[in-house]
Amino acid sequence: MIVFKTPDEVSLMAQASHVVAEVLELLKEKVAPGITTDDLDRMAEEAIRGRGAIPAFKGYRNYPKTLCASVNEQVVHGIPSKRRLKEGDIIGLDLGAIVSGFYGDSAVTVPVGVASSEALRLIQITEESMYRGIAKAVVGNRLSDVSHAVQSHVEQAGFAVVTEFVGHGIGRQLHEEPQVPNYGRPGQGPRLQVGMVLAIEPMVNMGSSAIRILEDRWTAVTQDGRWSAHFEHTIAIQPNGPARILSQLSH
Template identity: 55%
Template structure:
């Protein structure tokens, strides 16, 4: 398995892409509200990405027709923006990828639409928490299984299931690189992590069964039982010290 360790120059380019991703997600936080369509969110994302000199990673990828993935309620990932109007009580997972000078940044958040249920709020918070638990294990010398085990353990402690069919991945010059980053696993197993690895760590949690199915559009993945799902992701740089979030906002400590 060939792993692309990134140079200082490559990390700088990925950080530039990551800053645009962060800006788009901040815009999504501002604009997600009852009454907006997912197609309008996609338009706003495309305009901001291109205004910053970037390209959407997803647009045209294996035929995908949009700049963001917009997955609502029981939709886990790869939801296609449409004329669907968001309503009070929905939750929406928005996944954004940006290419700057040939390098990708990739991140996702799940947002409430107006007032949502306590269960939805707990799911959103647990998914973000599971990401941070996994990212904390992304340190040189640890192993891939440590990341997955931390995510799975955190989810279970908070009463949620981890989706197993869809995973994180390496990211850099290509949107999907080696290795596969599972959201479950056993501590001390798998590939040893090395400085310069860049990983898209992205737990997907459900409030019910973790079983999934794909809708007839060929893209949208939903929970098989119709339960709520949430998604949270950052592009993470492995170092000898603390992991660095390359898709964090500019004002964040990274």
């Protein structure tokens, strides 16, 4: 069942999402060769708590950390560790926060130092595909119009969308209905309505879409070892015009 949010609830979600956006900006500035993913995790937790919010991921289904830090062939849910980032790596930073019982969720992928042109193109296409999806998140459209916009942009660029993981509704729970796949035919699924708040999050692979889960039961990696990128915004469907992106700093 889709839980519709009141304007006051959307406002609280905007506060949570704003915390996430601020902390992701801070982390992006700290990403550099030599830093460990544990270092980034500690900064993330401190920064979230310092803003009066609660880390959303720590303890969620026994996840041990605040940040998901996915490097290179890691698709999502990379657990921070003593791994040091190297020049030319890429890293997906996925973060959530809770304010007054409501969740915000966002992710970015950034290069470490100077990355290859292919890696930068993967990052660019993944981010663009998220915004193509968000552009379709308007009243009266169907949910799969969002999904189709993501998939078509990715595949035109010669990359592949991950199908095992999807975007989602969000609110008092981190994951609510509806699921928001990053693939599909347009014109399917529920109509988008005011009060729906969604996390749109394409995960895009350079090579095959196939993934596998490591023994830690969290980290998803590409089966072919090629690299992957991930972007995510929390958005609210508006009565008129484009969706409001809650997890960007201009809001």
